[in-house]
Amino acid sequence: MVGDNIPRIHSLIDVAIARESQILIFTGGLGPTPDDLTTEAIASYFQTPLVENVAIVEDIATKFAKRGRTMTPNNRKQALIPEGATVLPNPIGTAPGMIWQATTNLTIFTFPGVPYEMKRMWQDTAVPHLKTRGWGKSIIHSQMMRFRGIGESTLASKVAHLFDRPNPTVAPYASKGEVKLRVSAKANSIPEAQQLIAPVVAEIQAIAGNDYFGSDDDTLASIVGSQLQARQQTLSVAESCTGGGLGSMVTGISGSSSYFLGGIIAYNNRIKTEFLGVKSADLIEQGAVSEIVAEQMALGVKQKFQTDWGIGISGIAGPNSDDTQKPVGMVCTAWASPDNNVVSHTFLYGEDRARDLIRYLSACDALDGLRRQLTP
Amino acid sequence: MVGDNIPRIHSLIDVAIARESQILIFTGGLGPTPDDLTTEAIASYFQTPLVENVAIVEDIATKFAKRGRTMTPNNRKQALIPEGATVLPNPIGTAPGMIWQATTNLTIFTFPGVPYEMKRMWQDTAVPHLKTRGWGKSIIHSQMMRFRGIGESTLASKVAHLFDRPNPTVAPYASKGEVKLRVSAKANSIPEAQQLIAPVVAEIQAIAGNDYFGSDDDTLASIVGSQLQARQQTLSVAESCTGGGLGSMVTGISGSSSYFLGGIIAYNNRIKTEFLGVKSADLIEQGAVSEIVAEQMALGVKQKFQTDWGIGISGIAGPNSDDTQKPVGMVCTAWASPDNNVVSHTFLYGEDRARDLIRYLSACDALDGLRRQLTP
Structure with a gap:
C-alpha cells in the first residue's frame, strides 16, 4: 500500500x-480529485508527458449524460495518460486505466480502486493482453x-488429511455466514x-454431507x-428482527x-x-x-400470500434485549411447508455478536433451513 | 501483505x-486451522518456545459453550503464545491476540483478521497500552x-480551495451510496x-447545504x-425491487x-x-x-399500517428489464406524508450498474428523500 503522495x-x-519486476499493477488514484495522483506520478517518474486522450473525454461525457449529470472540468483529468500508453477501457465506471x-x-x-470495476477490467482486457504475450501458460484454478x-x-x-496435499491444495476460509474450503490445482x-x-x-x-451447499458463485x-424453481414452488416471508433482510437476500437473485x-x-x-394472525395471547405469554410466534408468522404469511412455503423470523438483534430478558442473539425461525406443516428452531448467535451480524446470520439460517427441507 | 508461510x-x-521499527503489528493467521501460522512464525523467528495459556483455553471453551458448540482439539492451538508474551483479550471472537x-x-x-474483532481489540487494549508507554502524544483526529x-x-x-490546507487537511472519498470529505487535524x-x-x-x-447529511457514524x-423520533412520527415501507432492503436499512438502527x-x-x-391497493389498470397501462404505482404503494402501506409516513419503491434492478423495455436502473420512489400528500421521483442509476448496487442506491435515495422532507 502506498499513500496519495508522488x-x-x-x-x-x-x-x-530494483526487483526486476516485469509487470507493475496499480489500483486506485485514477479519479478526478487532487489526491488522485497515480497516473501523474508514473508519468513523472519516467519523465514522460501526459497527453489528453480524446476517446476518454468523450466516453466520460457520454456516461455522465446517461445518468443525467454534467461533466465537471476536473473529470478531464481522468483522460490524461502518458504519451505512448494504451487506454484500458472501463465499461462500468468513469475512470479508465492504462497499459x-x-x-x-x-x-x-x-486500474481504478473500485473493486467491481477493477475486476471486470482485469478479466476483460488485462488477462487477454497478458496471455497473448506468453503469460499464464501454467494456471491455478480453484473451486x-x-x-x-x-x-x-x-x-x-474432518478434512485435515487433505491439507498437506501438494496439488490440488485445500485451504479453509471463514467469512460472514459461511465456511469455505478452496480446492486449487496448478495445471496447464x-x-x-x-x-x-x-x-x-x-x-x-x-x-460434509448436507452442510455443503454450493461452490463458487453459489449463495444460499x-x-x-434453483430448488424452488425446479419444484415450481413459491415463497413468502414474515420478518421481525431482520426487518426485510431475508427478502432482500432472496431478491438479490435475478429471476427471483x-x-x-x-x-x-x-x-x-x-x-x-x-x-x-399472530395471537395476542401468545405474544403476551x-x-x-x-417459536410459537415465529410459527404463526410463517403460516400467516404463507396463507395470506398463497405461497407454497412461508418463513417467519423473530429475534433479538441487540444490543439491548426486549422486556422478556431473553438473551441478545436469540432468534426463533419457522418454516411452513406446502402441506401446512410448520417446524421451528431457536438459534443462539451469542450475546457478544454485533446487531448487523446477528441479523445477517438469521437470514442465512432461514434460507439454510429451507434448503435442507428442499434437499431430496 | 504476507502469505501463510513461515x-x-x-x-x-x-x-x-532492518528498518529499526519499534512496533510490528500482525493481523490474521491466529485461527485454529493449519494455515494459521502467525504466532508460530513469530515465536520460531525469536527462538522462543510456545506455551499454552490456561486462561485462553478456558475462555474459548466458555465461548463455544455459550453458542451451544463443542470445542474441537485444533482450537487449543489458539491458546499457544510465546513464553513471556501477554494475552490481548478478544471480547467478541475466539482467537485472542498478544502483546x-x-x-x-x-x-x-x-490481532485476528476479522475486522470488527481487530478494531475492538485495538481500541480496548492496544491504544491504552501504547499511550501509557508514551506513544500517541501528538494525535491526528478526523471528522x-x-x-x-x-x-x-x-x-x-466546490471545495477545491480547501484541498491545499496543511492543517486541518481535507480529502475526498467516494463509497457506495455516498460521497465523503475527511477533515483531519494534527494536534496535541x-x-x-x-x-x-x-x-x-x-x-x-x-x-454543501442539504447535500450534507451527517458525520462519522451517522448513516442516512x-x-x-433521529428526525422521526424528534417529531414522534412513524414510518412504514412498501418495497418491490429492493425486496426488503429499505426495511433492512431502517432496522439496522438499534431503537428503530x-x-x-x-x-x-x-x-x-x-x-x-x-x-x-395499487390499481390493476395502472399496473397494466x-x-x-x-411513479403512479410507487405513489399508490407509499399511500397504501401508510394507510394499512397507520403510520405518519409511507415510502414506496418500484424499479428495475436488472440485469434484465421487464416487459415494458424501460431501462435497467430506472427506479420510481414515492413518499407519502402525514397529510396524505404524495411526491415521487424517478431515479436513473444507469444500465451499466450492477443489480445489488442499483438496489442499494434505491434504498439510500428513498431515505435521503425522506430526510430532505423532514429537514426544517
Missing part, C-alpha cells in the same frame, strides 16, 4: 525496478466450496485443473432459488420473481397480529421472540 | 528489524463528513484538533431515525422499533394490488415501474 509512489517504482510499456522490461497497468451449519474448526478437523489448462480438483471435491462433499439464496411473491415486515407487534 | 513471515520480520516485547527495541502485536445527492467531482470542485489533544476542524466543517456545510438511516412499524414486500404485482 515521492512515495516514486520510491515504490524504484523498488519494483503502458514504460521501459523494455517493465509493463505498467493501472471454492461453501458450507453452512458447521464451524470452521470442526470442518477443518482449466479442464486439466478441474480433473485434478474433481475427486477431492467429491471426497469433501461425502465428508441462489441455491434455494418467479418463486418469491413478497413478504410482510412485521417489526411492530400490532403488525404481527393484524397482518399475520411467550413474547414476540418465541 | 519463511516469508520470517523475511518480513527481517525487514522490520510481546520480543527484543529491547521491538514490540509485537497480533468524516457524509453527503448524498452530489457527485464526488462536483463536490470536490482531541479537543484541540476539534477546534481546528470546526470552522472548516462549518464552511463545507455552508457550501440513523439521521432519518420506536418509529418503524414494518412494511410490505410487494415483489409480485398481485401483492401490490391485494395488499397495497403504466407498468409496475411508474
Whole structure:
C-alpha cells in the first residue's frame, strides 16, 4: 500500500525496478480529485508527458449524460495518460486505466480502486493482453466450496488429511455466514485443473454431507432459488428482527420473481397480529421472540400470500434485549411447508455478536433451513 | 501483505528489524486451522518456545459453550503464545491476540483478521497500552463528513480551495451510496484538533447545504431515525425491487422499533394490488415501474399500517428489464406524508450498474428523500 503522495509512489517504482519486476499493477488514484495522483506520478517518474486522450473525454461525457449529470472540468483529468500508453477501457465506471510499456522490461497497468470495476477490467482486457504475450501458460484454478451449519474448526478437523496435499491444495476460509474450503490445482489448462480438483471435491462433499451447499458463485439464496424453481414452488416471508433482510437476500437473485411473491415486515407487534394472525395471547405469554410466534408468522404469511412455503423470523438483534430478558442473539425461525406443516428452531448467535451480524446470520439460517427441507 | 508461510513471515520480520521499527503489528493467521501460522512464525523467528495459556483455553471453551458448540482439539492451538508474551483479550471472537516485547527495541502485536474483532481489540487494549508507554502524544483526529445527492467531482470542485490546507487537511472519498470529505487535524489533544476542524466543517456545510447529511457514524438511516423520533412520527415501507432492503436499512438502527412499524414486500404485482391497493389498470397501462404505482404503494402501506409516513419503491434492478423495455436502473420512489400528500421521483442509476448496487442506491435515495422532507 502506498499513500496519495508522488515521492512515495516514486520510491515504490524504484523498488519494483530494483526487483526486476516485469509487470507493475496499480489500483486506485485514477479519479478526478487532487489526491488522485497515480497516473501523474508514473508519468513523472519516467519523465514522460501526459497527453489528453480524446476517446476518454468523450466516453466520460457520454456516461455522465446517461445518468443525467454534467461533466465537471476536473473529470478531464481522468483522460490524461502518458504519451505512448494504451487506454484500458472501463465499461462500468468513469475512470479508465492504462497499459503502458514504460521501459523494455517493465509493463505498467493501472486500474481504478473500485473493486467491481477493477475486476471486470482485469478479466476483460488485462488477462487477454497478458496471455497473448506468453503469460499464464501454467494456471491455478480453484473451486471454492461453501458450507453452512458447521464451524470452521470442526470442518477443518474432518478434512485435515487433505491439507498437506501438494496439488490440488485445500485451504479453509471463514467469512460472514459461511465456511469455505478452496480446492486449487496448478495445471496447464482449466479442464486439466478441474480433473485434478474433481475427486477431492467429491471426497469433501461425502465428508460434509448436507452442510455443503454450493461452490463458487453459489449463495444460499441462489441455491434455494434453483430448488424452488425446479419444484415450481413459491415463497413468502414474515420478518421481525431482520426487518426485510431475508427478502432482500432472496431478491438479490435475478429471476427471483418467479418463486418469491413478497413478504410482510412485521417489526411492530400490532403488525404481527393484524397482518399475520399472530395471537395476542401468545405474544403476551411467550413474547414476540418465541417459536410459537415465529410459527404463526410463517403460516400467516404463507396463507395470506398463497405461497407454497412461508418463513417467519423473530429475534433479538441487540444490543439491548426486549422486556422478556431473553438473551441478545436469540432468534426463533419457522418454516411452513406446502402441506401446512410448520417446524421451528431457536438459534443462539451469542450475546457478544454485533446487531448487523446477528441479523445477517438469521437470514442465512432461514434460507439454510429451507434448503435442507428442499434437499431430496 | 504476507502469505501463510513461515519463511516469508520470517523475511518480513527481517525487514522490520532492518528498518529499526519499534512496533510490528500482525493481523490474521491466529485461527485454529493449519494455515494459521502467525504466532508460530513469530515465536520460531525469536527462538522462543510456545506455551499454552490456561486462561485462553478456558475462555474459548466458555465461548463455544455459550453458542451451544463443542470445542474441537485444533482450537487449543489458539491458546499457544510465546513464553513471556501477554494475552490481548478478544471480547467478541475466539482467537485472542498478544502483546510481546520480543527484543529491547521491538514490540509485537497480533490481532485476528476479522475486522470488527481487530478494531475492538485495538481500541480496548492496544491504544491504552501504547499511550501509557508514551506513544500517541501528538494525535491526528478526523471528522468524516457524509453527503448524498452530489457527485464526488462536483463536490470536490466546490471545495477545491480547501484541498491545499496543511492543517486541518481535507480529502475526498467516494463509497457506495455516498460521497465523503475527511477533515483531519494534527494536534496535541482531541479537543484541540476539534477546534481546528470546526470552522472548516462549518464552511463545507455552508457550501454543501442539504447535500450534507451527517458525520462519522451517522448513516442516512440513523439521521432519518433521529428526525422521526424528534417529531414522534412513524414510518412504514412498501418495497418491490429492493425486496426488503429499505426495511433492512431502517432496522439496522438499534431503537428503530420506536418509529418503524414494518412494511410490505410487494415483489409480485398481485401483492401490490391485494395488499397495497395499487390499481390493476395502472399496473397494466403504466407498468409496475411508474411513479403512479410507487405513489399508490407509499399511500397504501401508510394507510394499512397507520403510520405518519409511507415510502414506496418500484424499479428495475436488472440485469434484465421487464416487459415494458424501460431501462435497467430506472427506479420510481414515492413518499407519502402525514397529510396524505404524495411526491415521487424517478431515479436513473444507469444500465451499466450492477443489480445489488442499483438496489442499494434505491434504498439510500428513498431515505435521503425522506430526510430532505423532514429537514426544517
